[in-house]
Amino acid sequence: MWVIKKTFIILCAIAFALNLLWAGIVLCETEESSVNVIRLSSLSFYAIPANLDFGSLRIPFQKTAVFSDQDVDGTQETLLPEARRLTVQDTRENGGFRVTLSANSDFTDENNDTILLRNTAPDDNMRIVTSPLVQNVTGATDSGVIYETDFTGEHGVNAEINTDATDFGSQDTFTSVSDNVLDASTPIPVPVDIFDGTLSSSLGRSGRMSVGVAAMLYIPPFTAPGVYTTTMTWTLTDETT
Amino acid sequence: MKSFGNKNLVLGLLLFSGINLFICGTVLAQNTKDQAVSVNINGGNLLLLVPQSITFPRTILEPDNSSDTYFRLSPYVEDQKIRMQDLSNGGPFNVTVTLENLTDHVSGDPPFSYQNVEICTLHMDTINPIDTSNLNNPPGLNGVDANSLINIPMPNADTNAKTIYKNNTPYFQSFVPDSGHLDISQPILVMQRVSGTTSSGEYSLGMAFHVTIPPGTAGKTFTGNLTFSLL
Numbered sequence: 001m002w003v004i005k006k007t008f009i010i011l012c013a014i015a016f017a018l019n020l021l022w023a024g025i026v027l028c029e030t031e032e033s034s035v036n037v038i039r040l041s042s043l044s045f046y047a048i049p050a051n052l053d054f055g056s057l058r059i060p061f062q063k064t065a066v067f068s069d070q071d072v073d074g075t076q077e078t079l080l081p082e083a084r085r086l087t088v089q090d091t092r093e094n095g096g097f098r099v100t101l102s103a104n105s106d107f108t109d110e111n112n113d114t115i116l117l118r119n120t121a122p123d124d125n126m127r128i129v130t131s132p133l134v135q136n137v138t139g140a141t142d143s144g145v146i147y148e149t150d151f152t153g154e155h156g157v158n159a160e161i162n163t164d165a166t167d168f169g170s171q172d173t174f175t176s177v178s179d180n181v182l183d184a185s186t187p188i189p190v191p192v193d194i195f196d197g198t199l200s201s202s203l204g205r206s207g208r209m210s211v212g213v214a215a216m217l218y219i220p221p222f223t224a225p226g227v228y229t230t231t232m233t234w235t236l237t238d239e240t241t
Numbered sequence: 242m243k244s245f246g247n248k249n250l251v252l253g254l255l256l257f258s259g260i261n262l263f264i265c266g267t268v269l270a271q272n273t274k275d276q277a278v279s280v281n282i283n284g285g286n287l288l289l290l291v292p293q294s295i296t297f298p299r300t301i302l303e304p305d306n307s308s309d310t311y312f313r314l315s316p317y318v319e320d321q322k323i324r325m326q327d328l329s330n331g332g333p334f335n336v337t338v339t340l341e342n343l344t345d346h347v348s349g350d351p352p353f354s355y356q357n358v359e360i361c362t363l364h365m366d367t368i369n370p371i372d373t374s375n376l377n378n379p380p381g382l383n384g385v386d387a388n389s390l391i392n393i394p395m396p397n398a399d400t401n402a403k404t405i406y407k408n409n410t411p412y413f414q415s416f417v418p419d420s421g422h423l424d425i426s427q428p429i430l431v432m433q434r435v436s437g438t439t440s441s442g443e444y445s446l447g448m449a450f451h452v453t454i455p456p457g458t459a460g461k462t463f464t465g466n467l468t469f470s471l472l
Contacts, residue, residue: 045274054280059328059441066280107280111439115280217280222441225284225330229277236272 041206043097046087048234049213060219068215070169078166079135080212086130087137087210088195088236093153095240096199100191101128102233103184107217109226115219117230119183119190125218126182127174128192129163134212144211145195151207157197159211174216184230191235198239284441285328289336289471323469325432331439335472336432343465428470 054066069080090097103126107115116123132141139148142155144162161180165173174180183190197209325336 044272048274049276051277052279054278056281056283058283058285059330061326103278104275107278109282113439215278219280219282222328223282224439224441225282227279227281229279232276232278234274234276 041092041094043088043090043092043236043238045234045236046089046208047085047210049086050083052215054215054217057219059223059225060221062221064219064221065171066217066219067169071167079133080131080168080214082134082136084212084214085134085137085210086194086213086234087148087208088197089208090197090205091207093204093206095201095204095238096197097195098193098197098237098239099195100235100237101182101194102189102191102235103182104189104231104233106184107228107230109224109228111224111226113224113226113228115217115223115228117182117184119181122220124181125220127177127180127216128182128194129161129165129168129174129177129180129214130159130194130211131163131165131168131214132159132211133166134210137210137212139208139210146210148208148210151205151209153205153207154199154203156199157195157209160193160196162211168214171216173214182232194234196239198241200241284330287329287332287334287471288326289469290324290326291469323431325471328441330441331434331436333434333436334432335430335470337428337470337472338431339428339468339470341466341468343463345461346464347462 052068054068057064057066069084086099088097088099103117106117107125115125117126118124130144132144132146134146137146137148139146139151141147143157144159144164145155145157147155161177163173163177165176167173180192182192194211194213195209197205199205323336327334
């Protein structure tokens with residue numbers, strides 16, 4: 001009896017296996033397996049400006065400006081380098097966004113000497129501007145923003161600290177723009193508005209939007225020698241009304 | 242046999258199934274990225290800026306006696322001040338002054354003893370007005386950094402800084418010779434920093450002279466070399 005049961009179980013198992021194998025063969029012959037890739041829409045930074053080094057200088061006797069993109073060879077630069085590129089990619093086709101920039105702290109060196117960053121005199125030491133004049137970024141320029149090739153949807157992004165100037169080694173380029181002074185006050189630094197791309201949910205964008213970013217730093221007179229560093233944070237937020 | 246059945250079961254399930262791969266984009270409420278920023282500031286040297294010449298275009302009558310006769314000689318003009326540009330970040334230094342070869346340029350003879358020539362220091366700077374409220378500013382020195390820790394060891398005429406300026410013009414009215422004034426024939430330390438600070442700055446110093454004139458010096462014109470040294 002036990003042998004009959006065992007044989008029956010084995011035969012059933014073989015039959016089941018053959019059935020599965022047969023079904024697989026049939027499927028292989030009649031239907032190819034597929035891979036379906038579903039990408040959701042997104043809002044993200046595509047590029048932020050590279051780390052910035054203002055270089056070296058001697059202790060100044062007077063308040064002295066240094067620039068991220070100073071003309072050093074006597075030739076007027078008309079484009080910011082690609083390393084200064086700030087690009088937001090929005091493929092949501094639904095709603096808007098906002099970009100701000102803030103300094104996380106004052107410039108500080110290894111001896112805890114500081115270069116203060118405030119948005120009021122006399123410590124209004126660091127200013128930012130944006131410009132659509134950027135190398136290797138192509139597309140339609142509208143109000144200081146480059147809507148890169150293949151962009152579709154709404155324009156209307158406000159470049160809040162845009163400059164039309166082309167001399168990024170001139171103090172006037174930076175001082176003629178309003179609300180572009182970094183403030184690292186504690187406990188909460190005051191951000192500078194870069195992009196205001198607010199839209200309602202009934203509207204949207206698909207593509208990349210870019211600007212170049214240039215900076216100027218005032219070194220106060222008789223600043224102690226040292227390597228001064230700080231960190232700036234770029235913040236991208238959904239701004240859909 | 243058992244193993245064979247399990248393999249086919251798995252194979253069958255895979256063959257019956259399509260593969261759906263979802264690549265999810267991010268729609269973040271907030272997305273941040275950091276950018277480092279730096280600048281390198283190098284220290285520098287000490288630089289002493291002195292006038293090419295200090296002239297005292299003053300003619301006086303020969304005194305009747307030498308017991309208490311003196312007159313004041315002060316380089317009042319702005320370009321005759323001594324300036325110190327200090328980018329040493331607190332480095333030590335000494336500034337000395339010496340008057341040498343004081344002679345009558347006609348006869349070549351020293352007209353009188355060096356002991357008769359004396360010197361003192363005073364504020365003399367219209368570029369950076371004196372901050373009289375800051376007690377850390379050493380007397381006789383006008384610097385942008387109140388904590389520069391600079392000593393002015395010479396006797397100082399600047400007992401009341403406010404009276405020295407009139408209409409932003411140096412106006413020296415409180416100079417009274419006294420026994421504290423020094424013989425300038427030997428190097429005199431006029432400005433000094435030993436150590437103990439990390440500041441830099443630009444300082445300026447005025448100097449005033451007075452000479453005791455002995456009898457028998459009528460018709461003489463005195464010349465000499467005033468040497469400033471930064472060590």
